[in-house]
Amino acid sequence: MIRIALSNLRSASGRLVAAGIAVAVSVAFMVAALLFAQGFGDTLANQVRSSWAGADVAILADEREDPADAAEVLTDDLLDEVAAVDGVEAAHIEETGYLMASAGTSSVSAAVTGLPTNGQDPVDGTLPAAADELALNETDAEALGVTVGDTVTLEAYAATPGTEETDYTVSGLLPDSSSLQLTLHLTDDGLEGAPAEIIPAAIRVSAADGTDPATLSTAIDEAIGERESGSGAGSAGEAESAGEAESAGEAPVDVSTVEEVVEQQIQDLSGSTNMLATVGIAFGLLSVGVASLVISNTFQVLVASRARVLALYRAVGATARQLRGATLLEGLVLGVVGAAAGVVLGLLIGWGLSGLVRALWMPDFAQISPTPAALLVGPLVGIAVTVLAGMVPAFRAGSVSPIEALRPADVRPAQARFPWVRMIIGGLLGAGGLALCLLAVSTQSVLIGIVGCFTLFIAVLVAARVFVPPLIGVMGRALSALTGRSPSILLAGRSASSAPGRTSSTTAALLIGVTLVSAVLVGAASLQRTIELSTAEDTPVDLVVDGSGDQVAAALDESTVVEERAVVPAVRAEVTVTDTPAGASGSDSDAEAAGALTGDLTIASAQDAEDSVLRSDGFEVEPGTVRLAPGELGGDGATADYEGLETTIAVGGETFTLTVDPTLDVPAGTALVSGADAERIAEAADPASSAEAADAATAAETAEQTWVRLADDATIAQIESLTSQLSALDVTADADPSLMRAQYADIFQVAITVVLGLLAAAVVIAVIGVSNTLTLSVIDRRREGALLRALGFSRGALGRMITVESLLMTVIALVVGVGLGTFFGWVGTASLIGETIDPTLSVPPLPLALIGVAAVAAAVLASALPARTMSRVVPAEGMSEE
DSSP states (O other), rough: OOHHHHHHHTTTTTHHHHHHHHHHHHHHHHHHHHHOOOOOOHHHHHHHHHHTTTTEEEEEHHHHSSSGGGGTTTHHHHHHHHHHHHEEEEEEEEEEEEEEETTTTTOOOOOOSHHHHHHHOEEEEEEOOSSSEEEEHHHHHHHHHHHOOOOOEEEOOOOOOOOOOOOEEEEEEOOOOOSSSEEEEEEEHHHHHHOOOOOEEEEEEETTTTTOOOHHHHHHHHHHHHHHHHTTTHHHHHHHHHTTOOSTTTSSSEEEHHHHHHHHHHHHHHHHHHHHHHHHHHHHHHHHHHHHHHHHHHHHHHHHTHHHHHHHHTTTTHHHHHHHHHHHHHHHHHHHHHHHHHHHHHHHHHHHHHHHHHHHHHOOOOOOOOOOOHHHHHHHHHHHHHHHTTTHHHHHHTOGGGGGGGGGGGOOOOOOOOHHHHHHHHHHHHHHHEEEEHHHHHHHHHHHHHHHHHHHHHHHHHHHHHHHHHHHHHHHHHHHTTTTTTTTHHHOOOOOOHHHHHHHHHHHHHHHHHHHHHHHHHHHHHHHHHHHHHHHOOOOOOEEESSSSSHHHHHHHOOEEEEEEEEEEEEEEEEOOOOOOTTOOOSSSHHHHHHHHHHHEEOOOOOOGGGGOOOSSSSSTTTTTEOOOOGGTTSOOOOGGGGTEEEEEEEEEEEEEEEEESSSOOTTTTEEEEEHHHHHHHHHHHHGGHHHHHHHHTOOOEEEEEEEEEEETTTHHHHHHHHHHHHHHOOOOOOOHHHHHHHHHHHHHHHHHHHHHHHHHHHHHHHHHHHHHHHEEEEHHHHHHHHHHHTOOHHHHHHHHHHHHHHHHHHHHHHHHHHHHHHHHHHHHHHHTTTTSOOOOOOOOHHHHHHHHHHHHHHHHHHHHHHHHTTTTOHHHHHHHO
């Protein structure tokens, strides 16, 4: 058996190269995914440990506490109590807040916190020493466009003109970190003066020399417990109502060693690492599945081409078991060699990816190092799949009869038997998969949708032998007729359809890659389009500027992302919601006493805007109603309890009573009314329309809003830059709808890029499979090629025959794959969000066209070497081969 296997390997070494490459690519993919996931996990662990550097004990608010109420727990009194415990060298409260940071034309959200506690020294300048100084890392400074000595302006979120702003001077730049949030470091006095709600995050405790952190943690916990027990013994009910403890004597904080906190935080963050590894392995297994088709097809062709040799082995005494074992051993050797090459390739890919991440994204990304999982899982899976893929060809090798050695020629007749069993099984699976897909759409079940799509796809792969060969034959005859009855094209279709097993398995390998890529593109485009249309119904204006004028118009006209703009007449008036639900409180003291919400809002009507500015008619307001967000008047922000309540709008001495249509989707600081109501309010607001209104002390302020439609592909940076320029003109700009759309677009773009990158391995393997199959078919058809050359075929005609055969299989894979992918994308979108939003199918023509062009180009390249080999067959040598 071993001697037979070695002989087969020597005689077929060139034919096994492509199959070995497929194994190597699959294994490399899994190894690289596992290595990268491990590096990502190590990076998270390093970040967590670095954030707690210099501390030995951590005191955190109990998980039952609302984070916003942490200030009631982590107090200065508690800090003094902790600092008095024996063994404590130093203790301080770590505080954090969030605000907007601006410099020049850049304005971004940022976090403010105290000075670094991990021993970081600035790479430029010094740490802040005064209340008006700050430090930030180099990457964040580059994003803001500042350096040492420049000024950064801080202001609260949702700031309006006139809101207090604070200027800080950049005193130093810190080493880069991979924090996703821009972070500014201030002194304690600087934090106190920052325009943000500063919330304590933890009390960090440093132990004195020689003090065990675990012992110190226990001592601090006991001290806090005694303090709470003594202060809360008479107010157990209050403690329970505040959620501090189930008993008055239990402390509302968690005291742990820093090592315990680090381990817990790493465990909490490990979910993302595990998910990354799971996704990588899933796509690795997908590529292994494609490779198994390539390997199985390779061995089937090899066994078919060795029929006479195997029969001779049987004739001289070899048993069927020996031939089966030799073929399986051949697959084992191929798997081991391919897996070894895959490990090396995976290590190189992993190291290369980590280097790119450090250079372009996370400077402190951990250095990737080989792990037992990466070095064992990938190779073992690759070897196992290779051996399993060779089992069917191995049994065929063992079933060769010795009489085969007496056949006068090695050209087999075409297989005419129709695969009824495959058709029945494929039909049943297809019907079941289609039913599950429709059930998933109707019940909005993602899990059922996944099972249904997978079942339907398996049905297509099983039935591929039923429809692929006949379709290729029909396409070959049609293409031959269009090209003037070209013999090479006609023979290409007949050759592909006469070997249904080889043709269908090769097409199936291509079909997997095309279907998955199409499903990802269509699903992402449909999901993005569905969300865009849904948000456009409620927020049809991308950008609302509370003002107008030449400067605003100039800023908008100079922007490259502004498509349309329109000035909408508006009125600044006092709006009051009466008979508010119990518990709602207003911003005005008199109104609060009366149980009402009141505030100044801009009254406008969507009917005064041009249709080209609106994305939909979502701002249509019924006469007698007003659309507003209760939170704009000091309410709790909820909308359900305000439906149908009365609203009064005081304008120019007149009062208009309307019905509340509560929503959270109107522009900030704006109330929307119908066109007729807007006209009446505008007349009352115009002092020239009535002498009484001109003399009234409550005359309203006439105003204008500028409504803007932005480009669909406007990025977050472009939108924020535009709003920053408008804010510098002392006007309020609300671009939340467009920012939300841009954020979704970024998310989808990143997801598409990542998934397509992962699917690239499967596509590469499929292309390798096409080339391998064609190469082996050329070797198996040397007599056919020699006979055609003897009958007058030119070398170019033989080469074209192989190329057309490759193109026919690719076209079938494209048509079926894009069709399946489109259906799967729609099922995924409908099952994911169909319960609340009507799904919209969106088929991106350009990306799908690029897939087609790339597939055709790959087919031509894959057929180049086999076509060249076929064209070089010498008639006399080919006809004389045995």
